[in-house]
């Protein structure tokens with residue numbers, strides 16, 4: 001017999017932040033957490049998915065499978081891959097000088113990253129996310145990879161990517177607490193990809209812890 005459903009007195013802080021954020025950092029349109037959470041909260045014969053060791057059904061949907069205690073991860077460089085063929089705007093491939101949006105963004109990212117230790121930058125022609133230009137990837141060996149896009153090709157966007165990449169570099173798994181996310185990357189996450197070279201771990205948490 002299942003235990004009675006216990007409505008939590010209050011949402012954990014990370015959920016409050018995420019659900020209240022008008023930009024929805026987990027992507028308001030496609031994010032599966034919102035309906036999953038709503039279902040869980042309204043199902044009187046199910047436990048809350050939020051706290052506790054059995055609270056795994058929601059979190060697995062966006063999981064990393066990594067452990068924060070893997071040694072040596074923080075010493076690795078984080079690489080920012082910038083698509084250099086992304087469009088300049090919704091209607092224009094190139095700016096007046098003949099540069100793509102991706103080339104402009106890559107230039108800004110390269111310039112900023114040259115002054116930051118532990119970051120590398122690569123250009124890639126098309127990341128196959130062309131509709132969400134301008135696109136970037138933040139990755140490091142053994143860590144979560146993040147696809148981040150829908151950026152304007154400008155210095156402000158580049159700074160946000162750099163700031164996030166620094167947090168990724170300093171994280172053991174690549175996961176960054178939501179409260180630390182730079183404002184400029186909120187609402188820009190497209191995908192989170194588990195590292196291939198790590199064994200599946202315990203139920204991962206969303207990017208809020």
Ligand code: FES
Pocket residue numbers: 083084085086087102125126127128129130131133135
């Ligand atoms: S041109 Fe940038 S993702 Fe395709």
